[in-house]
Amino acid sequence: xxxxxxxxxxxxxxxxxxxxxxxxxxxxxxxxxxxxxxxxxxxxxxxxxxxxxxxxxxxxxxxxxxxxxxxxxxxxxxxxxxxxxxxxxxxxxxxxxxxxxxxxxxxxxxxxxxxxxxxxxxxxxxxxxxxxxxxxxxxxxxxxxxxxxxxxxxxxxxxxxxxxxxxxxxxxxxxxxxxxxxxxxxxxxxxxxxxxxxxxxxxxxxxxxxx
Numbered sequence: 001x002x003x004x005x006x007x008x009x010x011x012x013x014x015x016x017x018x019x020x021x022x023x024x025x026x027x028x029x030x031x032x033x034x035x036x037x038x039x040x041x042x043x044x045x046x047x048x049x050x051x052x053x054x055x056x057x058x059x060x061x062x063x064x065x066x067x068x069x070x071x072x073x074x075x076x077x078x079x080x081x082x083x084x085x086x087x088x089x090x091x092x093x094x095x096x097x098x099x100x101x102x103x104x105x106x107x108x109x110x111x112x113x114x115x116x117x118x119x120x121x122x123x124x125x126x127x128x129x130x131x132x133x134x135x136x137x138x139x140x141x142x143x144x145x146x147x148x149x150x151x152x153x154x155x156x157x158x159x160x161x162x163x164x165x166x167x168x169x170x171x172x173x174x175x176x177x178x179x180x181x182x183x184x185x186x187x188x189x190x191x192x193x194x195x196x197x198x199x200x201x202x203x204x205x206x207x208x209x210x211x
Contacts, residue, residue, distance in 0.1 A: 033073040034169065036203025038086075040066035043197025045090050047146060049189055059146070062091030062108060064195055072121065072203065080121040082131065088113040090193060094145050109146050111193065113179065114138045119155065129171075132156040137179050147191040151183035157199070167205040174198050 047059030068086035075081055090111040119133030132155060139149040157175025164170075179193045 031206045033071055034203040034205055036070050036072075036169070036201050038066075038068040038070055038199050038201030040064075040068070040086075040088070040175075040197050040199040043195060045092065045193060045195040045197075047092055047191045047193055049191060051189070058095045059191065060093040060095060062093045064088060064090040064197070066115075066199075068117075068199075068201070070117075070201065070203065075120075078123050080123065082119045082121055082133075083117055086113075086115040086117065088115060090195070092146060092193070107145060111139065111141045111146065111149065113149055114140060115153075117155070123161075127160050127162060128158070129161060130156075130158045131173065131175075135177065135179075146193070147180070147187065148183070148185055149180045149193055150185065151180040153177060153179040153181050153192075159199075169203045169205075170201070171203075172198065172200050 041064060043064075044061040045064045046061055066086050066088035068084055070082060070084035072080045072082045088111075090113070092109045092111065094107040094109055096106075114137070116136045117133065118135065119131050121129050121131040123129045135153045135155055137149050137151060137153055141148075155175055155177035157173050159171055159173035159175075161169055161171035174197070176196045177194065179195075180190065181192065183190050183192075
């Protein structure tokens with residue numbers, strides 16, 4: 001499953017330039033969009049259940065980062081659609097509940113996620129925006145004490161951006177995200193990874209010049 005997903009992801013990335021440079025006479029002109037890279041971190045992550053679980057372990061912040069290749073397409077003068085591919089690495093400290101008066105040693109768990117965001121960005125006041133939507137995650141981690149995070153997540157954020165006349169743009173985007181809000185392999189009690197951080201990035205118009 002993981003190998004098949006990775007193959008599809010890299011295949012889509014390899015064929016995208018062909019579509020972006022081809023003459024488009026049947027649908028949206030994807031050359032009107034922007035392509036860029038982003039880095040996310042500078043925050044906290046944790047694991048939580050959506051219902052109370054007595055005697056469960058706690059899942060504390062261990063740090064995270066994410067690297068992304070992003071594509072943004074303008075739907076109109078104030079609304080953009082954003083997608084792409086992101087690789088995220090999370091570290092979670094599992095603090096187990098005491099057993100017979102003794103508490104087991106803490107465990108550090110590493111998670112690797114590949115995410116495909118499907119979000120919208122509403123621009124206002126020239127330099128500001130709010131963004132939010134869904135993200136499909138694929139958990140490529142090996143077995144560990146945290147439920148598989150493959151599924152649909154959600155994010156919400158706000159930020160500022162600046163567009164240069166040469167066609168480049170920079171942005172800073174504080175956000176909140178929950179992974180596996182709708183897990184593909186649901187359990188009665190499914191642990192979800194949540195993060196709050198800051199995403200920074202640069203992008204460029206594919207058509208050149210200002211947006």
